[in-house]
Amino acid sequence: MFLCSITSVVAQETEEQEIDSVKTGFDLGRILIENPDSIVSRYIYDPNLDRYIYNESVGEFNIGYPIILTPEQYFKLIEEEGIKSYFKEKSDAYAGKKEGSEEARKNLLPNFYVNNDFFSTIFGGNTIEIIPQGSVAMDLGVIWQKNDNPSLSPRNRTNLSFDFDQRISLSMLGKIGERLQVTANYDTEATFDFQNIVKLDYTPTEDDIIQSIEVGNVNMPLNSSLISGAQSLFGVKTKLQFGKTSVTAVFSEQRSQNNTVVAQGGGTVNEFSLSALDYDENRHFFLAQYFRDNYDNALSSYPYIQSQVQITRIEVWITNRTQQTLNVRNVVAIQDLGEADITKTRVGQNNGSASGFFNGPADVRPRNNANDYNPALILTGNGALNDNIREIATVESGFNAGSFAGGYSPNQGFDYAYLENARKLEQGRDFDFNSQLGYISLNQRLSNDEVLGVAYQYTFQGQVYQVGEFANGGIEATTVTQDVSTVIENNTLILKLLKSNITNITDPIWDLMMKNIYATGAYSLSQEDFKMNILYSDPTARNYITPIEEGPGSGWPEGLEERILLNVFNLDRLNVYNDIQPGGDGFFDFISGQTIDIQNGRIIFTKVEPFGEFLYEQLENGNSGQYDVTSGYNANQEQYVFRDMYALTKTAALQDPEKNKFLLKGTYKSEGSNGISIG
Incomplete structure (x- = not known):
């Protein structure tokens, strides 16, 4: 509320000084000002009175009235002042106030x-x-x-x-x-x-x-260019x-690591080191046992391939993990489809007779009519399959056990595997294949529970052979039957099984997975900057091996210890002009598609089992030894041959580290258009 009052005043002029009406000092309220240093304020304890006496003095003169407190009053006052000072200090520190705000913040925790x-x-x-x-x-x-x-x-x-x-x-x-x-x-x-x-x-x-x-x-840190600090x-x-x-x-x-990147001519020079057991698993597969058996001979005289096979058409199907809806079909993949060699089939391993199941055992070329799994015999009832195999729900009943010699009954996951909505791979983007050597290379590694099946055609001496069925080969995806009611059936394709969802090292298809290709981790390799050597570490690395046992009957070929391992494993037989050089020239033979995959940076051995069967035969001194554990090993074979690498899985083979001593070491230069990667 604002009150206004107007008053008329009559004043008389005098010579007295007018008094200022503005109030100051104690009239407005008490102003607290710190005492100067000359004024000493303190409590003094008087033992005679048992009291605390407070006074202010300048020198020896007291300037105020003393205040007398009992011990209880004094201690209570000290406690209250301490609490008040503590909370004021913390409050000022939190608000950033100062008397030097930085110092106040540092004292959030007391000293x-x-x-x-x-x-x-x-x-x-x-x-x-x-x-x-x-x-x-x-x-x-x-x-x-x-x-x-x-x-x-x-x-x-x-x-x-x-x-x-x-x-x-x-x-x-x-x-x-x-x-x-x-x-x-x-x-x-x-x-x-x-x-x-x-x-x-x-x-x-x-x-x-x-x-x-x-x-x-x-x-x-070290002030030296010779030895770097950590x-x-x-x-x-x-x-x-x-x-x-x-x-x-x-x-x-x-807790850190140093990595050196050497750049030359627009690319980075890197090193790689792989053991014999570091092969590129679940990515490279032979199309049939026939191609595996002829692989060593076909590349024995590289760069000329001794093969009369030319694959002209191929389709690859795998488990549809990405739920793709285009290019999908129901498929049934059979392990023994197209196989003519009874010793390399599951039917043959389970007492199936050649006369009762195989057609023309002398001809081992893969083809659909090599045995009674021939898809063309499904409707005739003369084969090992019946029409139930065309429907994904009745696949298991589609295998007619009575047609097998000895009453052999196929097992799902071993003899065959079926997929609903299998995905078809695109050539070039998802896989590549070697048309003369008969194997495929996937761009993505398969997991252990994925299924891989193929269908392919090839020519041999002017004749066309086929294994499996193609998606556009006359087997429609769906069939509509209209009798009493309309029935739509999803027809399956019959394929050659290369990998099952169940890993069994005793099955013949275990040998179809190639174990002689090694990935360096590089892409777009150049021959001028690629160097590779094979070393044997026992205990230090060297590029040759020496006999463990010498003399007659040792099995050690003459002069083998004088050859470098590149030459021993048939990767160094040419000179720089690709002419045959006896004993090699000491450098890796860089032959695209045969010893090296330039695009994907893979090293390809010209032998199916370089550290197994091939090395076993090299240490037989020219004698044709049977590559079988029952035939026995001489001392040198026992030392160097790594048989478990091919007979067992990687995990199981690691249990024998004494054999895993061959190393693939070298450097490569990887070129790219987007600059140099420093990792």
Whole structure:
């Protein structure tokens, strides 16, 4: 409320000074001003009166009235003033106020004092100070989703979930006296683990022998170009001083690695090192046992391939893991389809007779009519299959056990495998094949539970042979039957099985997976900058092998220890002009498609089992030894032949590390159009 009053005043002029009506000083309220240093304020205890007396004095003169307190009143006053001072200090520190705001913030945690002379001697002081800094942020939320999908039940169309996210960025500096310092950093969004450091640093006086002790994250820089220092070490580091001699010692674990990239002519030069067991598994497959059996002979005189086979058409089908809807079909893949050699089939291994199942056993070329799995015999009833195999739901009943010699019954997952909506691979994008040597290479490795089936055509001496059925080969995807009611059947394709979803090393198709191709990890290789050597490490690496047992009957061929391993394994028989050079020229024969896959950076051996059967025969001194464990090994074969590598899985073969001593080492230059990758 505002009140206004107007009053008429009649004044008389006089010579007296007018008094100012503005109130100042104590009239407005008491103003507290700190006493100057000359005024001493203190409490003095009087033992005679058992009282605390407060007075203010300048020199020896008291300038105020004394205040007398009992001990209880005095201690209560001290307690209240301490509490008030503590909370004011914390409040000012949080608000950033100052008297020097930075100092106030550092004192969020109080300093600790250790009243001990020994403690002060070691650490150069008796204070313990902890200074934390950083921030902690947390996001809490709720996510509610609604999906109006008719295929879902009403209860499953809505979903409620919580969303939590936290970010922590903290650092702590601890000081114990003047000599010991503890530093700790922790950040949840740090790029590398070693950025979250914990370090303890002890620095004594300059006259001590121990100049520094660091525990935690340390480094070891060296002022030398000959030996480079290491970074991101976790351990103990000490600096010692003996007169004019200084010693720096580090005992630690290195948590970083150095990588050197050499660039030449627009590409990077890299090294690779592979053991014999590091073959590229589940990516390369022979199309039939026939191509595997003739592989060594076909490449024995490379760069000329001794093969009369020319594959003209091929289709590859695998498990549809990506739920693709285009180029899909139901398929049935049979392991023994097209195989004519009874010894390399499951039917033959299970007491099937050639006369009862195989047609023309003398002709081992793969073809559909090689045995009674011939798809053309399904409708006639003369084969091992009947019409039920065309429907994915009745595949298992489609195998007629009565047609097999000896009553052999095929097993799903071993003799055959079937896929619903199998995916057809695209040539060039998903796979490539060698038309003369008869194998395919997938661009993506298959998992152990995936199925691989193929159908292909090839010519041999002017005649056309086919294995399996093609998608456009007359077998329609669906068949509509209209009798009493309309029935739509999804017809399956019959394929040659190359890989089943069940791994069985005793099955013949285990040998169809190639184990003589090695991936270097490079792409677009150039011959000028590619170097490769085969070494044997026992214990140091060397590019030759020596006999374990010499003399008659040892099985060691004459002069074998004088040949480098590249020549022993038939990868060095040409010179730089691709002319035959007896004994080789000491360099890897870079032959595209035969010894090297330039585009994908793969090394291809010209032998199916270079470290197994081939090496076994090399150590037979020209005698034709039977590659069978029952025939026995001589001492040299026992030392060098790695039979388990081909007879067992990789995991099982690793149980015999004494045989896994052959190494493939070299360098390559990888060129790219998008610059040089430094990793």
